[in-house]
Amino acid sequence: MATEAPPRSRFARTAFGARNERTEKLAGAVFGLMSAAMVVPLVAIVVYLFWLAWPSLGWEFIVDVPRRGMTEGGIWPAFVGTLYLVGMSLAVSAPIGVLAAVYLNEYAKDNWFNRVVNLAVINLAGVPSIVHALFGLGAFVYAARFGYSIISASLTLAIMTLPVIIASTREALASVPMPFREACWNVGATRWQTIKAVVLPNSISGILTGIILQVSRAAGETAPIMFTGAVFFKAVSRGDLFPYALNEQCMALSMHLYTLSTQVPDVKESMQYATAVVLLGSVLLVNAAAIVLRVWLRSRKKW
Amino acid sequence: MSDAPLAIETKGLNLWYGSFQALIDVSIGIRDGIITSLIGPSGCGKTTLLRCFNRVNERYGNVKTTGEIRVLEENIYAPEVSLVELRKSVGMVFQRPNPLPISVYDNVVFGLRIHSPRKELSKPRLDEAVEKALTEVGLWNDLKDRLDTQATSLLLEQQQKLCLARLLPLKPDVILMDEPASALDVDGTRAIEELMFELRGRYTIVIVTHNMAQARRASDECIFMLLGEVIEHTRTEDLFLSPQNPKTAEYVEGRYA
Numbered sequence: 001m002a003t004e005a006p007p008r009s010r011f012a013r014t015a016f017g018a019r020n021e022r023t024e025k026l027a028g029a030v031f032g033l034m035s036a037a038m039v040v041p042l043v044a045i046v047v048y049l050f051w052l053a054w055p056s057l058g059w060e061f062i063v064d065v066p067r068r069g070m071t072e073g074g075i076w077p078a079f080v081g082t083l084y085l086v087g088m089s090l091a092v093s094a095p096i097g098v099l100a101a102v103y104l105n106e107y108a109k110d111n112w113f114n115r116v117v118n119l120a121v122i123n124l125a126g127v128p129s130i131v132h133a134l135f136g137l138g139a140f141v142y143a144a145r146f147g148y149s150i151i152s153a154s155l156t157l158a159i160m161t162l163p164v165i166i167a168s169t170r171e172a173l174a175s176v177p178m179p180f181r182e183a184c185w186n187v188g189a190t191r192w193q194t195i196k197a198v199v200l201p202n203s204i205s206g207i208l209t210g211i212i213l214q215v216s217r218a219a220g221e222t223a224p225i226m227f228t229g230a231v232f233f234k235a236v237s238r239g240d241l242f243p244y245a246l247n248e249q250c251m252a253l254s255m256h257l258y259t260l261s262t263q264v265p266d267v268k269e270s271m272q273y274a275t276a277v278v279l280l281g282s283v284l285l286v287n288a289a290a291i292v293l294r295v296w297l298r299s300r301k302k303w
Numbered sequence: 304m305s306d307a308p309l310a311i312e313t314k315g316l317n318l319w320y321g322s323f324q325a326l327i328d329v330s331i332g333i334r335d336g337i338i339t340s341l342i343g344p345s346g347c348g349k350t351t352l353l354r355c356f357n358r359v360n361e362r363y364g365n366v367k368t369t370g371e372i373r374v375l376e377e378n379i380y381a382p383e384v385s386l387v388e389l390r391k392s393v394g395m396v397f398q399r400p401n402p403l404p405i406s407v408y409d410n411v412v413f414g415l416r417i418h419s420p421r422k423e424l425s426k427p428r429l430d431e432a433v434e435k436a437l438t439e440v441g442l443w444n445d446l447k448d449r450l451d452t453q454a455t456s457l458l459l460e461q462q463q464k465l466c467l468a469r470l471l472p473l474k475p476d477v478i479l480m481d482e483p484a485s486a487l488d489v490d491g492t493r494a495i496e497e498l499m500f501e502l503r504g505r506y507t508i509v510i511v512t513h514n515m516a517q518a519r520r521a522s523d524e525c526i527f528m529l530l531g532e533v534i535e536h537t538r539t540e541d542l543f544l545s546p547q548n549p550k551t552a553e554y555v556e557g558r559y560a
Contacts, residue, residue: 185390
């Protein structure tokens with residue numbers, strides 16, 4: 001018989017346990033690394049863009065109009081055009097989306113109609129933007145006779161953002177605790193009174209965040225507006241805030257970026273990148289505003 | 304029992320959630336002005352029955368009801384019945400206190416505000432309603448100086464009393480309580496039970512409870528339910544001391560829950 005082993009702690013790790021612990025460490029490290037990897041592309045993109053854009057960047061670049069066949073000057077018409085498109089499209093899709101979501105979440109019973117609507121919402125969210133573009137061309141430009149215009153382009157963008165707004169709004173509404181609704185119903189409140197008094201005030205932060213996040217999508221899409229209302233060049237005076245009529249075509253940042261990069265010869269490289277920086281910067285700014293808004297609204301509710 | 308006026312009466316009440324039958328041929332008469340408790344194991348349909356009395360069940364999706372329910376001798380399924388008026392008259396208090404995330408004051412006048420045109424709601428009238436309701440549930444002295452505190456920041460016991468006070472400005476006849484003390488500690492439970500005794504007589508109270516000791520302490524009559532059926536309905540004392548049905552006997556002796 002072998003010499004007796006020194007007394008081991010009752011809780012000493014076994015060989016099998018040690019292997020588990022090693023695997024656990026490895027798993028933690030791999031998962032952590034993957035999360036960290038998320039940050040790398042963002043930082044890389046931002047740094048790379050700024051680096052190349054630097055020579056052209058500046059306030060002048062934003063407020064000046066393109067000059068000398070777009071090889072000099074700024075991007076004002078495109079910048080304002082994007083504001084128009086995004087503003088108009090959200091002005092259409094936000095009310096429709098929020099009201100539809102309120103209906104689906106607060107009124108609709110679980111029946112075939114509701115299920116069909118749900119299915120439609122989910123599938124509409126999955127339609128590629130180029131298909132939206134084609135639909136917008138057929139429906140708004142030709143069938144509704146809006147022509148190639150800001151209206152057509154905005155409506156196309158609105159249809160594209162609508163399902164996501166519905167989904168995010170429903171999520172916000174669903175996060176309002178059921179007991180609040182029960183409290184209202186049991187003092188005889190109608191559904192609408194319940195929604196007005198309790199559901200909306202307590203979900204408004206989530207609803208607004210959902211809508212604002214769609215700003216970035218609407219601002220970034222190129223295909224839908226290219227088919228329906230964005231134009232290569234439009235003469236606009238410098239710094240003019242209202243250069244476009246709604247039945248006219250307009251320039252837009254995403255389209256302008258495409259134009260500068262592929263259609264115009266002899267553009268300074270930094271101008272393309274500066275356009276991208278402005279687009280990205282505006283979108284990040286809007287997202288940041290959404291976060292601030294949400295934090296502020298959340299801080300006011302206590303449950 | 305039959306000569307006393309009935310606050311709530313059901314005849315052949317059946318209720319289905321989808322294809323699941325939750326209430327089977329329930330025929331009961333709940334007497335006016337007393338405390339009646341509904342007891343029985345989980346899933347026996349107590350809460351479902353309670354929710355029938357102000358038809359709030361209908362807000363919970365796929366529910367189908369047959370049979371008759373009369374509240375204060377009125378058929379509540381009659382076409383001219385307004386759910387708003389019914390629910391003003393038959394209010395409910397829940398298991399978890401559910402004050403709205405607004406001030407104490409706004410909680411108490413919430414019902415008045417949604418049921419009255421704005422011009423009828425003068426500040427003095429609202430103030431009076433708040434004082435009266437909070438006094439009735441015994442919160443006035445504690446809260447009169449901080450009526451603008453967020454209701455959700457109160458103690459649980461206070462929250463539950465506030466939920467009760469929220470019903471009172473609407474001058475209800477019946478108060479339904481769905482396990483009103485199960486989220487509270489011993490003191491809170493006692494406080495709610497004492498409050499029930501104080502309100503007894505002025506309101507008809509129907510309370511669902513899991514806690515048999517509570518049913519025994521706090522109710523005049525007791526209804527024992529099992530798997531969607533009413534097994535026995537009698538004076539609380541009799542139900543606990545000399546149950547007529549062997550199933551009731553087994554339950555009150557704690558042989559199943």
